[in-house]
Amino acid sequence: MSIISNSLKKIKPSPTIAVTQKARELRAVGKDVIGLGAGEPDFDTPDNIKNAAIKAIRKGDTKYTAVDGTPSLKKAVIKKFKRENKLNYSTDQVTVGTGGKQVLYNAFMATLNKGDEVIIPAPFWVSYPDMVLLAGGKPKIVKCKEQEGFKLTAKKLKKAISKKTKWLILNSPSNPTGAGYTKKEIQDLAKVLIRNKKVYILSDDIYEHIRYDNFNFFTIAQVSKLKDRTLTMNGVSKSYAMTGWRIGYAAGPKDIIKAIGKIQSQSTSNPSSISQAAAVEALNGNQSFIKKRSNAFKQRRDFVVKSLNNIKGISCLKPNGAFYVFPSCKGLLNKKTKLKTDTDFVQKLLEKSNVAVVQGSAFGLDGYFRISYATSMKNLKKAMDRIKSFCESLE
Numbered sequence: 001m002s003i004i005s006n007s008l009k010k011i012k013p014s015p016t017i018a019v020t021q022k023a024r025e026l027r028a029v030g031k032d033v034i035g036l037g038a039g040e041p042d043f044d045t046p047d048n049i050k051n052a053a054i055k056a057i058r059k060g061d062t063k064y065t066a067v068d069g070t071p072s073l074k075k076a077v078i079k080k081f082k083r084e085n086k087l088n089y090s091t092d093q094v095t096v097g098t099g100g101k102q103v104l105y106n107a108f109m110a111t112l113n114k115g116d117e118v119i120i121p122a123p124f125w126v127s128y129p130d131m132v133l134l135a136g137g138k139p140k141i142v143k144c145k146e147q148e149g150f151k152l153t154a155k156k157l158k159k160a161i162s163k164k165t166k167w168l169i170l171n172s173p174s175n176p177t178g179a180g181y182t183k184k185e186i187q188d189l190a191k192v193l194i195r196n197k198k199v200y201i202l203s204d205d206i207y208e209h210i211r212y213d214n215f216n217f218f219t220i221a222q223v224s225k226l227k228d229r230t231l232t233m234n235g236v237s238k239s240y241a242m243t244g245w246r247i248g249y250a251a252g253p254k255d256i257i258k259a260i261g262k263i264q265s266q267s268t269s270n271p272s273s274i275s276q277a278a279a280v281e282a283l284n285g286n287q288s289f290i291k292k293r294s295n296a297f298k299q300r301r302d303f304v305v306k307s308l309n310n311i312k313g314i315s316c317l318k319p320n321g322a323f324y325v326f327p328s329c330k331g332l333l334n335k336k337t338k339l340k341t342d343t344d345f346v347q348k349l350l351e352k353s354n355v356a357v358v359q360g361s362a363f364g365l366d367g368y369f370r371i372s373y374a375t376s377m378k379n380l381k382k383a384m385d386r387i388k389s390f391c392e393s394l395e
């Protein structure tokens with residue numbers, strides 16, 4: 001009998017973390033690897049936020065806090081939702097966790113019974129299906145084509161809903177495609193969900209602030225009558241370059257928020273007191289650097305999309321947000337190149353040209369790969385040259 005539980009056997013380690021780890025290992029043995037796998041901003045946490053954390057340490061904010069967040073962080077979260085999303089929540093409708101990841105995981109643990117289904121539009125963030133499986137639920141993957149902008153349509157949503165559907169996950173702007181839903185697209189989905197009366201919505205808004213070309217951000221609780229059935233998740237990792245601080249939060253129905261807190265009380269307790277103090281400053285402090293950083297990301301996006309579309313066999317949509325592109329490599333999967341799958345493509349690219357990207361199949365859609373352009377222009381230029389030479393060498 002194995003010591004490892006049956007539920008753990010159903011899941012796999014995060015493929016994006018695996019690629020980053022592989023690139024790190026190759027670098028350690030002297031290879032000049034460019035890593036385009038990691039999902040984190042290359043910018044540093046702003047100084048005002050760091051200083052708030054230092055102040056918290058000096059002041060002695062080093063003890064356990066309330067399990068689901070300090071009163072001042074909850075207040076800052078409530079203010080943020082009001083200011084940026086026109087959403088009103090009370091303290092008992094808000095929870096704070098150790099990263100958005102913990103909040104999502106707890107939400108599934110708190111709500112899923114065996115066999116409950118969660119609709120996950122693909123391409124998806126790699127952790128959603130495995131989290132659902134760990135919580136005993138069943139991921140219902142709905143593939144969204146490139147021609148649909150990699151977005152879920154009302155028709156597909158309607159078809160995917162069954163008696164067992166408990167949640168729909170929406171992630172806009174998206175990891176891995178960068179696609180953002182317009183207000184109209186969200187409202188079209190909302191119509192189906194309002195008619196259905198039962199399915200809850202998990203809106204993962206973690207890339208809210210990283211968007212381009214005046215793309216307007218909307219979250220479903222704000223633009224539909226579904227607030228009572230929506231858990232709106234967000235965090236400081238991406239917007240404030242605070243991935244290592246591990247603070248995420250959510251707002252939604254009181255019973256779900258209470259249940260999430262219950263799990264947290266028996267697992268990790270509160271998120272780091274120091275990180276919470278830093279997150280208060282992130283949410284309440286000066287926001288002007290967000291725009292500046294988004295402009296830098298935009299330049300990189302434009303360069304990467306243009307470079308990729310100049311490579312024979314590769315094609316790439318221009319995303320609205322986040323710091324990823326999701327190009328197709330289908331034009332290079334054939335007998336002549338001896339590459340059958342996107343995994344073959346990314347493995348050969350790493351082996352031959354020392355560029356680390358992640359295969360589309362890890363995100364639920366074959367024939368693509370994900371590039372994170374959250375790295376310097378210098379690195380991106382080098383990487384694009386290498387990808388071009390690699391693709392040309394296949395012919």
Ligand code: PLP
Binds near residue numbers: 039099171174237246
């Ligand atoms: N949601 C999406 C779509 C993500 O890409 C990530 C991180 O990569 C997260 C949630 C979780 O972020 P964190 O746990 O750092 O808050």
